[in-house]
Amino acid sequence: MHSIFRKEPEMKKRTRYEIYGDALDTVGRNESPATTRISYGANLPVDRANEAPSFLCCRRLLKEQRNGNYLFYRLTSRGGEFLQALETVNKYLDG
Numbered sequence: 626m627h628s629i630f631r632k633e634p635e636m637k638k639r640t641r642y643e644i645y646g647d648a649l650d651t652v653g654r655n656e657s658p659a660t661t662r663i664s665y666g667a668n669l670p671v672d673r674a675n676e677a678p679s680f681l682c683c684r685r686l687l688k689e690q691r692n693g694n695y696l697f698y699r700l701t702s703r704g705g706e707f708l709q710a711l712e713t714v715n716k717y718l719d720g
Contacts (some may be wrong), residue, residue, distance in 0.1 A: 644669065645686075646711040648677040649704050652687060657697040 640645075644667055651666025652658055658666070664674035678698050681687040686704035690697055700708075 634673050642711060645677060645681060646708060646715075648674070648681060649686060649700060649708045649711075652678075653700045653705065653708065657690075658718070659695065659697050663698065 641709055647667035648663050648669075651663050651696060655662055655666070660678060662675050662718065663669075663678060664671045667674060669677065678689070679686055681704065682689050682698075686707050688699045688701050690699060
């Protein structure tokens, strides 16, 4: 998977906002992703990927939903606005 916030693969440490942006982007691009899909999309170990959706849900950027034992996430309109804002900031930072 690729990060929407980097044009070239680099081995530098990502900011939290880049990680959260990648998690939001993954949820926005995939219908009803679980934590494992978010882990792959944001290039995070599963244990760290568990923290990102929880953080984003507390800020109403993602919505947690259940279907039986299956836990999945949806991007809220607020989350979509936040993702667009991050992309705009990234455009300015990339020159």
